[in-house]
Amino acid sequence: MMLSPRECERYRRQILLFGEEGQEKLKRAEIFIAGAGGLGSPVAIYLAVAGIGTLTVVDSDVVDLTNLNRQILHHDRDIGKKKTVSAGEKLQEINPDVTIRAIDAHIDEMNAGDLVGRADGIVDALDNYPARYLLNRTALGKGIPLFHGAIRGLYGQATTILPGKTPCLSCIFPKPPPPEAFPVVGVTPGLIAMVQATEVLKFLLGTGNLLSNRLFLWDGMQCQASEISVERNPCCEVCGEGKTEQTVRRRR
Protein backbone atom coordinates (compact mmCIF):
# COMPACT_ATOMS: atom_id res chain seq x y z
CA MET A 1 0.00 0.00 0.00
CA MET A 2 1.82 3.07 -1.31
CA LEU A 3 1.61 6.49 0.25
CA SER A 4 0.14 9.24 -1.90
CA PRO A 5 2.26 12.37 -2.47
CA ARG A 6 -0.11 14.19 -0.14
CA GLU A 7 0.44 11.59 2.58
CA CYS A 8 4.20 11.77 2.15
CA GLU A 9 3.90 15.48 2.77
CA ARG A 10 1.43 15.18 5.64
CA TYR A 11 3.58 12.69 7.52
CA ARG A 12 6.95 14.10 6.46
CA ARG A 13 8.13 14.88 9.97
CA GLN A 14 7.38 11.43 11.32
CA ILE A 15 8.66 9.67 8.21
CA LEU A 16 11.96 11.08 9.47
CA LEU A 17 11.42 8.76 12.45
CA PHE A 18 9.78 5.71 10.92
CA GLY A 19 10.68 5.85 7.24
CA GLU A 20 8.14 5.53 4.43
CA GLU A 21 8.03 1.82 5.11
CA GLY A 22 6.94 2.48 8.70
CA GLN A 23 4.33 4.96 7.55
CA GLU A 24 2.96 2.37 5.12
CA LYS A 25 2.67 -0.10 8.01
CA LEU A 26 0.56 2.45 9.88
CA LYS A 27 -1.56 3.00 6.79
CA ARG A 28 -2.24 -0.72 6.48
CA ALA A 29 -3.18 -1.00 10.17
CA GLU A 30 -6.58 -1.15 11.74
CA ILE A 31 -7.07 -0.23 15.38
CA PHE A 32 -10.18 -0.71 17.45
CA ILE A 33 -10.85 1.95 20.10
CA ALA A 34 -13.41 0.95 22.70
CA GLY A 35 -14.90 4.18 23.99
CA ALA A 36 -14.96 7.76 22.71
CA GLY A 37 -14.66 9.42 26.13
CA GLY A 38 -11.78 10.76 28.21
CA LEU A 39 -9.22 8.21 27.04
CA GLY A 40 -10.78 7.43 23.68
CA SER A 41 -10.83 11.06 22.48
CA PRO A 42 -7.10 11.76 22.69
CA VAL A 43 -6.18 8.22 21.62
CA ALA A 44 -8.35 8.54 18.51
CA ILE A 45 -7.13 12.05 17.67
CA TYR A 46 -3.47 11.13 17.90
CA LEU A 47 -3.81 7.83 16.07
CA ALA A 48 -5.78 9.61 13.34
CA VAL A 49 -3.16 12.32 12.86
CA ALA A 50 -0.42 9.67 12.92
CA GLY A 51 -2.04 8.06 9.89
CA ILE A 52 -3.38 4.74 11.19
CA GLY A 53 -5.24 3.58 8.08
CA THR A 54 -8.47 2.50 9.73
CA LEU A 55 -9.76 3.49 13.13
CA THR A 56 -12.90 1.92 14.52
CA VAL A 57 -14.38 3.86 17.42
CA VAL A 58 -17.25 2.30 19.34
CA ASP A 59 -19.43 4.03 21.91
CA SER A 60 -23.13 4.02 22.71
CA ASP A 61 -23.36 7.22 24.73
CA VAL A 62 -24.67 10.68 23.99
CA VAL A 63 -22.53 13.77 24.62
CA ASP A 64 -23.37 15.39 27.95
CA LEU A 65 -22.20 18.75 29.30
CA THR A 66 -20.40 16.99 32.16
CA ASN A 67 -18.24 15.10 29.61
CA LEU A 68 -16.67 18.21 28.18
CA ASN A 69 -13.96 18.76 30.80
CA ARG A 70 -12.06 15.79 29.35
CA GLN A 71 -13.67 14.25 26.27
CA ILE A 72 -11.93 16.52 23.84
CA LEU A 73 -13.44 15.08 20.65
CA HIS A 74 -16.76 16.56 21.68
CA HIS A 75 -17.47 20.27 21.59
CA ASP A 76 -20.11 22.37 23.26
CA ARG A 77 -22.28 22.30 20.14
CA ASP A 78 -22.30 18.47 20.25
CA ILE A 79 -24.27 18.19 23.49
CA GLY A 80 -27.09 15.73 22.87
CA LYS A 81 -25.43 14.17 19.81
CA LYS A 82 -24.31 10.57 19.68
CA LYS A 83 -20.64 10.41 20.63
CA THR A 84 -19.91 8.35 17.55
CA VAL A 85 -21.40 11.05 15.27
CA SER A 86 -19.43 13.78 17.02
CA ALA A 87 -16.24 11.68 17.04
CA GLY A 88 -16.60 10.58 13.43
CA GLU A 89 -17.03 14.16 12.17
CA LYS A 90 -14.06 15.53 14.08
CA LEU A 91 -11.68 12.70 13.29
CA GLN A 92 -12.49 12.84 9.58
CA GLU A 93 -11.92 16.59 9.57
CA ILE A 94 -8.65 16.20 11.44
CA ASN A 95 -7.40 13.70 8.88
CA PRO A 96 -9.42 12.98 5.73
CA ASP A 97 -6.67 10.58 4.59
CA VAL A 98 -7.63 7.88 7.08
CA THR A 99 -10.77 5.76 7.30
CA ILE A 100 -12.90 6.35 10.37
CA ARG A 101 -15.54 3.81 11.34
CA ALA A 102 -17.60 5.21 14.19
CA ILE A 103 -20.04 2.59 15.43
CA ASP A 104 -22.88 3.39 17.77
CA ALA A 105 -23.05 0.21 19.82
CA HIS A 106 -22.80 -1.13 23.31
CA ILE A 107 -20.04 -3.75 23.36
CA ASP A 108 -21.37 -7.02 24.77
CA GLU A 109 -20.66 -10.75 24.73
CA MET A 110 -22.66 -11.21 21.55
CA ASN A 111 -21.13 -8.51 19.37
CA ALA A 112 -17.58 -7.97 20.71
CA GLY A 113 -15.88 -10.40 18.33
CA ASP A 114 -17.62 -9.00 15.25
CA LEU A 115 -17.09 -5.38 16.26
CA VAL A 116 -13.35 -5.89 16.75
CA GLY A 117 -13.28 -7.78 13.45
CA ARG A 118 -9.82 -8.00 11.90
CA ALA A 119 -8.29 -5.17 13.94
CA ASP A 120 -4.56 -5.35 14.68
CA GLY A 121 -5.07 -4.17 18.25
CA ILE A 122 -7.64 -3.01 20.77
CA VAL A 123 -7.37 0.18 22.79
CA ASP A 124 -9.10 -0.03 26.15
CA ALA A 125 -10.66 3.41 26.57
CA LEU A 126 -13.51 2.15 28.71
CA ASP A 127 -14.63 3.29 32.14
CA ASN A 128 -15.60 0.03 33.86
CA TYR A 129 -14.10 -3.38 34.53
CA PRO A 130 -16.90 -5.70 33.38
CA ALA A 131 -16.56 -4.26 29.85
CA ARG A 132 -12.77 -4.32 30.13
CA TYR A 133 -12.82 -8.02 31.05
CA LEU A 134 -14.92 -8.68 27.97
CA LEU A 135 -12.44 -6.79 25.81
CA ASN A 136 -9.62 -8.74 27.46
CA ARG A 137 -11.25 -12.05 26.55
CA THR A 138 -11.86 -10.82 23.01
CA ALA A 139 -8.22 -9.79 22.63
CA LEU A 140 -7.05 -13.16 23.99
CA GLY A 141 -9.43 -15.06 21.73
CA LYS A 142 -8.18 -13.21 18.65
CA GLY A 143 -4.54 -13.15 19.73
CA ILE A 144 -4.26 -9.39 19.31
CA PRO A 145 -2.83 -6.90 21.81
CA LEU A 146 -4.92 -4.96 24.29
CA PHE A 147 -3.63 -1.53 25.20
CA HIS A 148 -5.04 -0.96 28.68
CA GLY A 149 -5.47 2.40 30.33
CA ALA A 150 -7.53 3.65 33.26
CA ILE A 151 -7.65 6.77 35.38
CA ARG A 152 -9.09 8.31 38.51
CA GLY A 153 -8.53 11.89 39.58
CA LEU A 154 -4.84 12.61 38.97
CA TYR A 155 -3.90 8.92 38.99
CA GLY A 156 -3.59 6.68 36.00
CA GLN A 157 -2.39 3.25 34.97
CA ALA A 158 -1.49 1.59 31.69
CA THR A 159 -0.10 -1.67 30.41
CA THR A 160 0.21 -3.48 27.10
CA ILE A 161 -1.23 -6.97 27.05
CA LEU A 162 0.15 -9.41 24.47
CA PRO A 163 -1.89 -12.62 24.50
CA GLY A 164 0.16 -15.63 25.55
CA LYS A 165 3.22 -13.50 26.30
CA THR A 166 2.17 -11.18 29.10
CA PRO A 167 -0.32 -11.31 31.93
CA CYS A 168 -3.85 -10.66 30.76
CA LEU A 169 -6.02 -8.00 32.41
CA SER A 170 -7.52 -10.59 34.76
CA CYS A 171 -4.06 -11.81 35.83
CA ILE A 172 -3.23 -8.26 36.94
CA PHE A 173 -6.66 -7.22 38.19
CA PRO A 174 -8.65 -10.35 39.05
CA LYS A 175 -11.31 -8.35 40.89
CA PRO A 176 -12.75 -4.99 39.88
CA PRO A 177 -12.91 -2.04 42.25
CA PRO A 178 -16.46 -1.05 43.18
CA PRO A 179 -18.20 1.10 40.54
CA GLU A 180 -18.28 4.84 41.26
CA ALA A 181 -18.74 8.22 39.60
CA PHE A 182 -14.99 8.73 39.43
CA PRO A 183 -13.49 12.19 39.84
CA VAL A 184 -11.40 13.25 36.85
CA VAL A 185 -9.71 16.23 35.27
CA GLY A 186 -8.95 16.01 31.54
CA VAL A 187 -5.18 16.13 31.84
CA THR A 188 -5.04 12.66 33.41
CA PRO A 189 -6.80 10.70 30.66
CA GLY A 190 -4.85 12.91 28.23
CA LEU A 191 -1.57 11.66 29.64
CA ILE A 192 -2.56 8.01 29.93
CA ALA A 193 -4.05 8.09 26.43
CA MET A 194 -0.69 9.26 25.09
CA VAL A 195 0.99 6.27 26.74
CA GLN A 196 -1.55 3.98 25.07
CA ALA A 197 -1.27 5.66 21.65
CA THR A 198 2.54 5.54 21.80
CA GLU A 199 2.29 1.81 22.54
CA VAL A 200 -0.01 1.29 19.57
CA LEU A 201 2.45 3.02 17.24
CA LYS A 202 5.43 1.06 18.60
CA PHE A 203 3.56 -2.21 18.31
CA LEU A 204 2.53 -1.53 14.70
CA LEU A 205 6.02 -0.37 13.76
CA GLY A 206 7.72 -3.21 15.65
CA THR A 207 10.02 -0.80 17.42
CA GLY A 208 11.09 0.05 20.97
CA ASN A 209 10.25 -1.72 24.20
CA LEU A 210 6.56 -2.20 24.79
CA LEU A 211 4.93 -1.63 28.16
CA SER A 212 4.49 -5.37 28.47
CA ASN A 213 4.84 -7.31 31.72
CA ARG A 214 4.90 -3.88 33.37
CA LEU A 215 2.19 -1.78 34.90
CA PHE A 216 2.77 1.95 34.48
CA LEU A 217 1.40 4.00 37.35
CA TRP A 218 1.06 7.76 37.14
CA ASP A 219 0.54 10.12 40.05
CA GLY A 220 -0.06 13.61 38.68
CA MET A 221 -0.31 15.13 42.15
CA GLN A 222 3.30 14.14 42.89
CA CYS A 223 4.34 14.25 39.22
CA GLN A 224 5.68 10.78 39.71
CA ALA A 225 5.68 7.87 37.29
CA SER A 226 6.32 4.39 38.66
CA GLU A 227 6.20 0.97 37.22
CA ILE A 228 5.60 -2.40 38.71
CA SER A 229 6.53 -5.67 37.06
CA VAL A 230 3.55 -7.93 36.55
CA GLU A 231 3.49 -11.63 35.82
CA ARG A 232 1.09 -14.12 34.34
CA ASN A 233 -1.02 -15.86 36.91
CA PRO A 234 -0.90 -19.61 36.17
CA CYS A 235 -4.21 -19.95 37.98
CA CYS A 236 -5.84 -17.08 36.03
CA GLU A 237 -9.43 -17.98 35.27
CA VAL A 238 -9.21 -16.33 31.87
CA CYS A 239 -5.78 -17.18 30.45
CA GLY A 240 -4.21 -19.61 32.92
CA GLU A 241 -4.36 -23.35 33.36
CA GLY A 242 -7.18 -22.80 35.79
CA LYS A 243 -9.47 -21.32 33.16
CA THR A 244 -12.92 -22.78 33.21
CA GLU A 245 -14.77 -24.34 30.31
CA GLN A 246 -17.11 -21.41 30.39
CA THR A 247 -14.26 -18.96 29.97
CA VAL A 248 -12.87 -20.91 27.04
CA ARG A 249 -16.26 -20.94 25.39
CA ARG A 250 -16.72 -17.22 25.92
CA ARG A 251 -13.37 -16.48 24.38
CA ARG A 252 -14.30 -18.03 21.05
Add this chain to the structure above:
Amino acid sequence: MKVRVRFFARFRELLGTDIVAEPPPGTALDALVREIAGKKKEGYDAIFDEKGAFREFVILMRNGKRVEASDAGKTVITDGDEIAVFPPVSGG
Protein backbone atom coordinates in the same frame (compact mmCIF):
# COMPACT_ATOMS: atom_id res chain seq x y z
CA MET B 1 14.83 -3.52 59.88
CA LYS B 2 13.61 -0.89 57.44
CA VAL B 3 11.01 -1.39 54.75
CA ARG B 4 9.35 0.98 52.31
CA VAL B 5 5.62 0.95 51.86
CA ARG B 6 4.16 2.70 48.84
CA PHE B 7 0.48 3.28 48.48
CA PHE B 8 -1.03 4.31 45.19
CA ALA B 9 -4.12 6.15 43.96
CA ARG B 10 -6.94 6.44 46.51
CA PHE B 11 -4.88 4.66 49.18
CA ARG B 12 -2.15 7.25 48.74
CA GLU B 13 -4.58 10.11 49.24
CA LEU B 14 -5.72 8.55 52.48
CA LEU B 15 -2.47 7.18 53.88
CA GLY B 16 0.45 9.05 52.34
CA THR B 17 2.87 8.56 49.51
CA ASP B 18 5.95 6.80 50.67
CA ILE B 19 6.28 5.38 54.14
CA VAL B 20 9.38 3.99 55.77
CA ALA B 21 8.51 1.52 58.51
CA GLU B 22 10.67 -0.31 61.01
CA PRO B 23 8.73 -3.44 61.88
CA PRO B 24 10.16 -6.01 64.29
CA PRO B 25 11.77 -9.11 62.74
CA GLY B 26 9.27 -11.75 61.75
CA THR B 27 6.51 -9.28 60.86
CA ALA B 28 4.19 -10.57 58.15
CA LEU B 29 3.06 -8.44 55.20
CA ASP B 30 -0.53 -8.58 56.42
CA ALA B 31 0.41 -7.20 59.85
CA LEU B 32 2.65 -4.50 58.40
CA VAL B 33 -0.05 -3.09 56.11
CA ARG B 34 -2.64 -3.38 58.88
CA GLU B 35 -0.39 -1.48 61.29
CA ILE B 36 0.32 1.39 58.88
CA ALA B 37 -3.21 1.64 57.51
CA GLY B 38 -4.58 1.48 61.04
CA LYS B 39 -3.28 4.96 61.72
CA LYS B 40 -6.14 6.42 59.68
CA LYS B 41 -9.56 4.87 59.90
CA GLU B 42 -10.62 5.96 56.44
CA GLY B 43 -7.46 4.50 54.95
CA TYR B 44 -7.88 1.26 56.84
CA ASP B 45 -11.48 0.97 55.73
CA ALA B 46 -10.49 1.51 52.11
CA ILE B 47 -8.13 -1.48 52.23
CA PHE B 48 -9.85 -3.83 54.67
CA ASP B 49 -13.47 -4.91 54.84
CA GLU B 50 -15.74 -5.07 57.91
CA LYS B 51 -14.32 -8.46 58.84
CA GLY B 52 -10.76 -7.15 58.66
CA ALA B 53 -9.87 -9.01 55.47
CA PHE B 54 -8.20 -7.35 52.50
CA ARG B 55 -10.85 -6.06 50.12
CA GLU B 56 -10.87 -8.35 47.11
CA PHE B 57 -9.65 -5.77 44.59
CA VAL B 58 -6.60 -4.70 46.66
CA ILE B 59 -3.29 -5.50 45.00
CA LEU B 60 -0.27 -6.30 47.16
CA MET B 61 3.24 -6.41 45.79
CA ARG B 62 6.49 -7.23 47.51
CA ASN B 63 9.61 -6.20 45.61
CA GLY B 64 7.63 -6.03 42.39
CA LYS B 65 6.04 -9.46 42.79
CA ARG B 66 2.40 -10.03 43.43
CA VAL B 67 1.41 -11.46 46.82
CA GLU B 68 -2.06 -12.96 47.07
CA ALA B 69 -4.03 -11.53 49.98
CA SER B 70 -4.51 -15.07 51.27
CA ASP B 71 -0.71 -15.43 51.53
CA ALA B 72 -0.08 -12.05 53.16
CA GLY B 73 -0.34 -13.51 56.66
CA LYS B 74 2.50 -15.93 56.03
CA THR B 75 4.70 -13.65 53.92
CA VAL B 76 7.43 -12.48 56.28
CA ILE B 77 8.95 -9.08 55.56
CA THR B 78 12.71 -8.76 55.38
CA ASP B 79 15.02 -5.75 55.64
CA GLY B 80 14.94 -3.50 52.57
CA ASP B 81 11.66 -4.84 51.21
CA GLU B 82 9.53 -2.58 49.06
CA ILE B 83 5.84 -3.09 49.50
CA ALA B 84 3.24 -1.63 47.16
CA VAL B 85 -0.46 -1.53 47.96
CA PHE B 86 -2.96 -0.25 45.43
CA PRO B 87 -6.45 -0.44 44.02
CA PRO B 88 -7.00 -0.65 40.27
CA VAL B 89 -8.36 2.64 38.94
CA SER B 90 -11.34 2.25 36.65
CA GLY B 91 -12.20 5.52 34.98
CA GLY B 92 -11.76 6.37 31.34
